[in-house]
Amino acid sequence: MSLSRSTWSAREQAHQERADRLTAEHRARSARGEKHPVWDVLFTYYGYKPAQLRRWHPGAGVELEQADEREGWRWYSPGAAAGSVAPDAAAFAREKPELAGLIERMLRRTASRPGQFGCFGLHEWAMVYRAEEHRHPVPLRLGQAGTDAVVENHELRCTHFDAFRFFTPEAVPRNRTGLSRDTQPLFEQPGCLHAGMDLYRWAMKLGPLVPGELLLDTFELARDIRLLDMQAAPYDLAAWGVEPVRIETVEGKSEYVRQQRAFADRGALLRSRLLMAWLGQDAGVQSAQGAHRPSDAAISSRSVSTRSAAS
Numbered sequence: 001m002s003l004s005r006s007t008w009s010a011r012e013q014a015h016q017e018r019a020d021r022l023t024a025e026h027r028a029r030s031a032r033g034e035k036h037p038v039w040d041v042l043f044t045y046y047g048y049k050p051a052q053l054r055r056w057h058p059g060a061g062v063e064l065e066q067a068d069e070r071e072g073w074r075w076y077s078p079g080a081a082a083g084s085v086a087p088d089a090a091a092f093a094r095e096k097p098e099l100a101g102l103i104e105r106m107l108r109r110t111a112s113r114p115g116q117f118g119c120f121g122l123h124e125w126a127m128v129y130r131a132e133e134h135r136h137p138v139p140l141r142l143g144q145a146g147t148d149a150v151v152e153n154h155e156l157r158c159t160h161f162d163a164f165r166f167f168t169p170e171a172v173p174r175n176r177t178g179l180s181r182d183t184q185p186l187f188e189q190p191g192c193l194h195a196g197m198d199l200y201r202w203a204m205k206l207g208p209l210v211p212g213e214l215l216l217d218t219f220e221l222a223r224d225i226r227l228l229d230m231q232a233a234p235y236d237l238a239a240w241g242v243e244p245v246r247i248e249t250v251e252g253k254s255e256y257v258r259q260q261r262a263f264a265d266r267g268a269l270l271r272s273r274l275l276m277a278w279l280g281q282d283a284g285v286q287s288a289q290g291a292h293r294p295s296d297a298a299i300s301s302r303s304v305s306t307r308s309a310a311s
Contacts, residue, residue: 002063002084012056015212019054022219026050037136038230038240042222048204053219056212059277060089075208087208089278103202104279105185111271115191115264116159117257120247121232123163123194125151126171128234135166141236141244150234150248159187160194191260193229196267197222202274209278214270221266228259 003011026043027050029036043049058064063079063086070076070085075095077088093100128134129151130144140147156175158164164172164179172178179187188195200222203210230237231245232252245259246252275281 001061002065002079002081003058005064005066008058008064008067011058011212015056015216016054018216019050022216022223023050023053036240037138037235037237038226038242039223042200042219042226046201046204046222052204053215057087057208057210057215059211059214060087060209060279062086062211073208089209092206092209099205102185103205104275106188106198107202107271107275109185110188110190110195111268111275113189115261116157116189117191117260117264119157119159119192120154120253120256121193121229121245122151122154122156122247123158123160123167124229124233124235126156126158126167126174127163129168129171129174131168136235138239139236140234142234142248147234159189160184160192161187162198163194190264190268190271193225193260193263196263197225197229199267199270199274206274206278210274211277214273214277218270218274221263221270225263228256228263232256 026036026039063081063084064070065079065081065084067085068083071078073085075088075092076085077091078084079086125147128140128144128147130148134140142150151171151174156167156171157177158167158175158179159177161179161181161184164175167175177187190196200215200218203215203218227242228245231242232247237244244252245255247256
């Protein structure tokens with residue numbers, strides 16, 4: 001597939017305008033030196049700047065005509081026509097074999113599992129359990145004793161290592177499963193809010209292999225999930241206009257799971273789109289509510305070099 005100069009330039013401009021809209025409030029706060037306990041994490045934890053988000057790419061194997069200015073860009077290779085270039089999945093796999101293998105494992109294995117919907121966002125509560133200092137300098141809705149009681153009256157079922165690693169020492173043994181970086185691909189599952197947010201991380205790491213429009217879709221999912229994550233957290237965020245989802249109540253649990261399921265389905269579609277854009281295959285998943293394992297034999301020629309690195 002190839003795109004004329006006029007076509008890809010229009011897509012690039014539309015992408016930049018959309019990215020600017022998505023980051024406008026953050027950039028304005030940054031200019032004023034203001035912090036935000038909900039939204040800053042999209043730029044601090046993930047570490048990607050708005051300028052990176054607004055850079056458009058066409059996706060792996062899509063040839064850009066008359067794109068001389070992109071010659072020499074990382075993971076781009078010359079196209080069939082003079083002056084044309086295309087993002088090259090094989091070049092990425094050769095330069096970053098471990099990263100390529102990890103991303104594919106994470107996407108495929110997560111897609112292969114059914115979603116779990118019984119955690120109720122208690123990872124944030126576990127991060128402040130019996131703690132004198134908290135990750136966010138805002139008060140707790142229920143106070144320390146009330147927050148600790150919620151943790152003690154529930155089973156912690158976190159499956160995401162990058163949340164688990166922030167648990168307080170007292171909360172760690174309360175989790176149903178001990179998690180580690182090495183075992184992360186074994187436990188990641190599509191019902192997890194953070195697994196959905198991390199689709200943005202994987203899209204960014206794949207760089208030009210992911211169409212810009214898809215990158216922004218993953219960012220929007222991460223943004224929407226982040227709001228629920230903080231609504232369900234133990235913090236009092238009324239000063240920032242955040243209405244809590246009170247997961248310590250039956251009604252709050254029901255609302256959390258309702259939104260969690262919707263995010264899981266959005267994530268399942270984006271996970272499949274990432275694999276299709278990158279390797280020419282989808283994840284074989286219709287819904288995170290009943291995901292099934294794709295056949296390992298279904299390997300496209302574009303994914304061979306990457307899958308060999310994953311073994």
